[in-house]
Amino acid sequence: MAYGAPAVVIDNGSYTTKAGFASDDLPTMVFSSAYSHDESTGKVIVGDEEMSLYPQYNVSTLLENGLVYNFDNIVHNWQYIYDNIDNHNPIESKEYPLVMTEQSWNTARNKIKTTEIVFEQLEVPLFSLVKNPVSQLYRCGKSTGLVIDIGAGVTSVTPILDGIIQNKCSYHSKYAGDFLNLHVEHYLESKVGSIDDLLPDSFRAQRASDSFKQYYMSTHILQEFKNLSINYQVSNYQIYNHKFIDVTDQRNYLENLFDPTLNKLEGVNLPEPSFDKPSSHGLTNLVFMSIKNLEASLLPKTDNSAGTTTASSQNRFAWFMEIFKQLLSNVLITGGTSLANGLSDHIISDLKALTQKYFPNYPFSYNVQQIRVNNSSSESADVWDRQFGSWLGACNLASMLNDNDENSSKIALDNWFVTKADYEELGEDIIIEKFK
Incomplete structure (x- = not known):
């Protein structure tokens, strides 16, 4: 049976928080993820207009490296949403399912702490954590692709095969x-x-x-x-x-995304690029390391010391070729910073050059192609999809709860959501299992 109330969807980004009902076409709330606080009284202020009234207060952040680290005050961000989401009117959090986005490198500790707050303090009836790159790719109608997300605080490269994030081949850095x-x-x-x-x-x-x-x-x-x-x-x-x-x-500031050491900044010490520290690299190298490690994990090995291959390994090689073609023909470039003029073309050009240079035996360079949601040619639609892609993708998944098709709502409940009753009965175990 379909769930009656639309889910509230929250996407906490390093720069802004996006929020709204899953039934909305665009988030109804977009505000700074920072907050003001008066250290003498403990008063916390959330929202750009509200913060501008108290310039004497200190301003703090909630996220670092794309992850929530300030759990003492993140609840003020979420409560601000419930107080204003309905055209600046409050709603009861206990009456609406809640969907939040998360980075693919989010920790088990963070998942448990987040779930504890939303069930015990906000008392939501249903909750889900949706991984950013999966929701963005899902919105494009794809299950396999290379998601390159360039936001405010983090740049990430995530290969996804058949809806599964390849964590060992996914990399991110703060060069965003x-x-x-x-x-x-x-x-x-x-x-x-x-x-x-x-x-x-x-x-x-x-x-x-x-x-x-x-x-x-x-x-x-x-x-x-x-x-x-x-x-x-x-x-x-x-x-x-x-x-x-x-x-x-x-200068052309975008070049610093590809080569962070190109223009030295006084007083800013950057780590020397090292291949055993992917986060020390710029965007081009992140992409290279991702597809190179994916090749190493998927390419079949020879079956004996003579270097011959069997029919089985030949079949695996054919499968490997097909997977890589799908991956590189579905490159999704997203995130607010990716809207910079010429950035997407630069990424696709580099990706083609990488495949030609380092994968000369595979015809991948001919398959490199950027995808967009519904292949939209509208400039404004592309802007919304890149800025709000993670939120919109999470809305698509959350809307299955309200689908009149009973099977769709059951799939959503069984696979992506945890109920408050299940949390109270099973605790951390169900969180780790459902949101792994």
Whole structure:
């Protein structure tokens, strides 16, 4: 039997939190994942407009490396959603199923802590954790593909075969949108002398905390300038005192995603790239390591010391070739930073060059192809799908609860959701099993 109420879907990203009902076409709430807090009283403020009223408060983050680390205060983020999700009207969390997204490298400890909060504090009736790359690929109608997600805090490369994430061949690094912001901030500071000169007068006052200034700088000035400079190549940029600064000598910031050591930043020490530390590499090398390790795990070995192959290994080789062709013809490039002009073309070009150079015996380079949701040619649709792809994909799965097809709702309940009753009876065991 179909579940009556639509699920609430929450996607906590490093930069913004996206939330809404699974029945919505787009998230009804998109707000900063940071929060303000008054250390003297313990007061916590969530929401961009609300935070701007208290610039004297310190600003803190909730996620690191794409994962929630601040569980003491993440509940304020989730409660803010329930208080505002229905056109700024509150709803009762105990009356709606809840679906959240998670990174594929999320830890068992984090899954258990998250589930404990949503069942014991929010008292939701049903809960599910959906892996970002799977939900994004699912939304495209694919079960096999290479998901390249470039967000604010993390860039990740995830191969998925028949709906299963290949964890040993999945890699991520912090060379993402926030890393580009560091380069933008350093460049603008060299132009104006002090980064405070870019802030509005009200926030340059002594009463604004340093962490609030950095939050505002990141979410407004740096984000705006990065988008303008990458997508429109502006030559003059207007700052808050109505003066223009000449920015014709700016670099192509996107190159830092592919080679993080290309432009050194004063005061920022980056780890030397090492193949035993994938997170030390830029995007191109992450992709290379992913497909190279996938080849090593899937390519059949010769059956004896003479190097001959049997019919069985020949069949495995044919299967390997078919899997790789499917994977590389379904490259999904997503995440807010991926919207930068020319970035997708650069990735696909590099991927073709990699296959031609390092896999010369396989005709993979002819199959490399970027996919989009429903092959949409609409520019606005592509923007929404990249910014909100994980949230939208999770909505697709959550909507199965409300499907009139009894079989669909049963599949969703049996495979992706945990009930509050089951959690109370089975505890951590069912969480580890269901959300593995």
